[in-house]
Amino acid sequence: MIKEINVKSLRSPAMLVEKVIENTKGGILLIETDGDSQIKEISELIKKMGYKMEVDGTNVKVSIGEIEATKSINVVGASCPGPILMVGEVLERMAVGEILEIVAGANAFTDLTEGLKSMGNDILSAEKTDDGNYKILIKKEEKKKELGVSVDIDEVFIINMTGTGNAEKAYATFMMTEVAQNMKLKPTIFLMFDGASLALKGECDKVKHPAFPKLGDKLRAALKSGVKIYVCEMSSEFRGVDKKLEDGIEIAGAPTFFRFLSKPNARPVWL
Amino acid sequence: MSNEIMLVSLALIFGSMLSGFATFRMSGMRLMPHFIALILAFILTIGTFLTSNTIVFYLAILFQILAPITVCGTICNIIKTQYQTTGIYSSHLALMGMMIVLAIGNLLM
Numbered sequence: 281m282i283k284e285i286n287v288k289s290l291r292s293p294a295m296l297v298e299k300v301i302e303n304t305k306g307g308i309l310l311i312e313t314d315g316d317s318q319i320k321e322i323s324e325l326i327k328k329m330g331y332k333m334e335v336d337g338t339n340v341k342v343s344i345g346e347i348e349a350t351k352s353i354n355v356v357g358a359s360c361p362g363p364i365l366m367v368g369e370v371l372e373r374m375a376v377g378e379i380l381e382i383v384a385g386a387n388a389f390t391d392l393t394e395g396l397k398s399m400g401n402d403i404l405s406a407e408k409t410d411d412g413n414y415k416i417l418i419k420k421e422e423k424k425k426e427l428g429v430s431v432d433i434d435e436v437f438i439i440n441m442t443g444t445g446n447a448e449k450a451y452a453t454f455m456m457t458e459v460a461q462n463m464k465l466k467p468t469i470f471l472m473f474d475g476a477s478l479a480l481k482g483e484c485d486k487v488k489h490p491a492f493p494k495l496g497d498k499l500r501a502a503l504k505s506g507v508k509i510y511v512c513e514m515s516s517e518f519r520g521v522d523k524k525l526e527d528g529i530e531i532a533g534a535p536t537f538f539r540f541l542s543k544p545n546a547r548p549v550w551l
Numbered sequence: 552m553s554n555e556i557m558l559v560s561l562a563l564i565f566g567s568m569l570s571g572f573a574t575f576r577m578s579g580m581r582l583m584p585h586f587i588a589l590i591l592a593f594i595l596t597i598g599t600f601l602t603s604n605t606i607v608f609y610l611a612i613l614f615q616i617l618a619p620i621t622v623c624g625t626i627c628n629i630i631k632t633q634y635q636t637t638g639i640y641s642s643h644l645a646l647m648g649m650m651i652v653l654a655i656g657n658l659l660m
Contacts, residue, residue: 445629445636447579477632489579519632 282347282379282404282419286312293318294325297342301329306345308404313338343405347417349381350374355392356385356413360513360533363388364395371401374420379404382416387513387531389414395535398542399423435466435546442551443477444487444495449551450478451489454498456549457507468540469502470532472512475551479511479529480521503528510536556657557599560615563650564593567618570643577639578625585621592618592650615654619647 285300287293297311313319315338322340326333332343353370355363363384371380384392393403393416400423406416438460440453453469460467471479478484478499485496492498503509503526510532516522522531541548567589575586592614598607626644630637637644 442636443633444578445633445639446577448577450579474633474635480632483632486581487579488581495579521632 282308282310282377284310284312287318287322288312288314290318292321294321297322298325298329301331301342301344304344307347309342309344311340311342313340341404347379347404349417350378352381352383354383355388356383358385359387359517360391361535363392364533364535367392367396368399371396371399371418371420376420376422378420380418380420382414382418383409384414384416386412386414388533389416390510390530391513391533391535392416394532394539398535398539431544433465433545433547435468435540435543436460437468437470437540437543437546437548438551439470439472439548440475440478440551441473443471443474444483445474445477447487447489447495450484450487450495451492451498453478453551454495454502456551457502461505461507467502467507468546469507469509470512470537470540471509471529472515472537474515476511476515476519476521479509479516479525480519481524481526483521484526499526500528512537553657553660554600556653556660557596557611560650560653560657561593561596561600563646563653564589564596564615564618567643567646567650568593570646574640574643577636583621583625585618585625588614588618588621612654612658615650615657619651622647 283300283304285296287296290296293313300309311322313322319335319340323333326342334341351370351374353367355366358366367380367382374380382392389406393406396418397403400421402419402421404417404419406414409415436456438453438456440449442449444450457467457469482496484499485494487495509529511525511529513522513531513533516525516531540546571586571589592611595607595611595614599611626640629640
């Protein structure tokens with residue numbers, strides 16, 4: 281069950297939130313707030329009550345207990361673009377507001393969460409289960425129309441399609457990442473087609489231009505600094521590198537790719 | 552020794568060196584055994600024409616065979632993981648393939 285309340289302009293929002301939580305047996309409570317000061321007060325209360333919460337802009341999402349899903353689908357074993365197509369088909373038959381439970385493998389986790397978000401749906405929870413799979417709960421929503429407003433670019437989406445076969449572009453991938461970080465832009469790397477070779481364990485260590493550090497060191501430094509590196513599931517399977525990826529690199533697919541490509545605050549850089 | 556075949560081999564080696572420099576630049580200027588074998592094959596093949604020495608001739612043949620063999624490790628990996636880029640390497644690969652056939656032919660004739 282999902283409850284939504286608005287605490288905007290309330291001096292003590294925690295009092296109302298506490299009352300609502302006490303009368304809620306399970307599900308999710310969505311709280312619309314004024315901003316930081318209300319979020320701070322609510323956070324303290326939620327922490328005291330021992331519930332999990334997430335802040336998304338001025339909204340707070342509190343997980344109170346088990347949520348009953350309207351439908352359930354298992355996509356374990358399916359590879360890109362299978363999971364998103366299977367889930368999309370089920371979602372199409374569901375009504376707005378209904379909840380779908382998805383059981384997915386690690387390979388499809390990012391694609392599903394990113395892809396479903398870009399379709400306008402709300403991810404209620406995403407948890408790893410004991411068997412290594414993921415349980416994702418989503419609430420079907422109507423896709424909101426984006427308004428034609430100007431936005432500040434604060435992310436770059438670096439796409440490498442050539443791999444270690446083109447050392448200059450391979451170096452550029454990580455150097456642009458560093459420059460972006462210095463410019464306070466959040467970089468995300470996506471490796472596809474021949475670019476998937478960069479994700480193969482030890483492959484980047486074979487590239488060392490006399491004027492630059494080892495490419496492998498650059499890759500690991502990027503990962504250590506928190507940069508997300510995705511490798512296309514299909515491209516890595518095509519090359520047989522999907523089972524031997526460098527630690528920290530995640531498998532993703534078309535939904536993740538399009539999610540980043542359609543972010544209004546991000547610019548793609550094709551290499 | 553067949554002077555005609557050796558001359559064609561020299562032309563191939565020279566062409567291989569030029570196309571090899573392009574791939575050398577592409578792959579990040581890594582000094583590979585293949586690169587060294589190719590340059591030695593070039594020097595020894597020229598040496599064969601200049602000296603008519605049998606040892607130099609056999610050494611030239613040896614390096615003409617070694618050069619294509621030493622490229623296998625690198626090229627197999629490229630073909631496996633980066634086959635969309637192999638177009639760039641194809642001229643070099645073609646010359647390497649021809650070089651080994653000519654070297655064996657030179658040895659037999």
